[in-house]
Amino acid sequence: ETGVTQSPTHLIKTRGQQVTLRCSSQSGHNTVSWYQQALGQGPQFIFQYYREEENGRGNFPPRFSGLQFPNYSSELNVNALELDDSALYLCASSLEVAGVADTQYFGPGTRLTVL
Amino acid sequence: DQQVKQNSPSLSVQEGRISILNCDYTNSMFDYFLWYKKYPAEGPTFLISISSIKDKNEDGRFTVFLNKSAKHLSLHIVPSQPGDSAVYFCAAGAGNNRKLIWGLGTSLAVNP
Numbered sequence: 018e019t020g021v022t023q024s025p026t027h028l029i030k031t032r033g034q035q036v037t038l039r040c041s042s043q044s045g046h047n048t049v050s051w052y053q054q055a056l057g058q059g060p061q062f063i064f065q066y067y068r069e070e071e072n073g074r075g076n077f078p079p080r081f082s083g084l085q086f087p088n089y090s091s092e093l094n095v096n097a098l099e100l101d102d103s104a105l106y107l108c109a110s111s112l113e114v115a116g117v118a119d120t121q122y123f124g125p126g127t128r129l130t131v132l
Numbered sequence: 133d134q135q136v137k138q139n140s141p142s143l144s145v146q147e148g149r150i151s152i153l154n155c156d157y158t159n160s161m162f163d164y165f166l167w168y169k170k171y172p173a174e175g176p177t178f179l180i181s182i183s184s185i186k187d188k189n190e191d192g193r194f195t196v197f198l199n200k201s202a203k204h205l206s207l208h209i210v211p212s213q214p215g216d217s218a219v220y221f222c223a224a225g226a227g228n229n230r231k232l233i234w235g236l237g238t239s240l241a242v243n244p
Contacts, residue, residue: 060176060234061234109175125174
């Protein structure tokens with residue numbers, strides 16, 4: 018067990034709605050990354066937060082946004098949901114020291130279904 | 133454009149034998165590589181990594197080999213155990229770039 022938790026486990030939304038997914042990092046980790054894993058695919062990097070600021074972003078539109086809080090927990094927000102947003106959303110925490118990021122440890126994921 | 137390729141969607145191995153999972157990459161800027169294992173309904177679990185300055189890294193039953201000239205790496209599991217049955221992902225990164233690029237995964241079945 019990695020110590021990274023995510024909530025909720027499953028979620029069903031309809032097209033056009035907004036969703037917030039939550040992640041609690043492993044104790045001592047200061048960096049959180051979010052990934053989207055569609056069925057049959059590998060995880061796709063969405064963005065990373067380090068000390069409450071976005072620190073790298075993948076090829077996702079601005080309707081995907083995030084927050085990292087002082088206690089290093091994190092949220093992923095998706096606005097104007099589309100059917101293709103249906104996927105497993107994974108959060109990974111890691112420790113970055115002097116600009117060098119350590120191994121990422123993943124939570125169990127949130128399964129989002131958009132109808 | 134798949135920069136990290138795992139060309140075998142599945143692999144079946146007998147318990148006690150060696151499992152070899154392969155991964156190819158196209159981006160010569162990648163300088164560190166990781167293998168993750170994923171069970172259904174769980175997040176990926178880190179297994180082992182290798183930096184481009186090495187050609188081999190070993191941790192217990194798991195060994196990763198890196199052939200930079202061929203842009204190829206492989207994960208060897210020996211001896212394979214039924215509990216190793218899972219989907220294995222290869223991921224690669226470059227320098228302090230925060231983005232890990234992942235393969236599609238290989239589903240390993242270890243038969244008793």
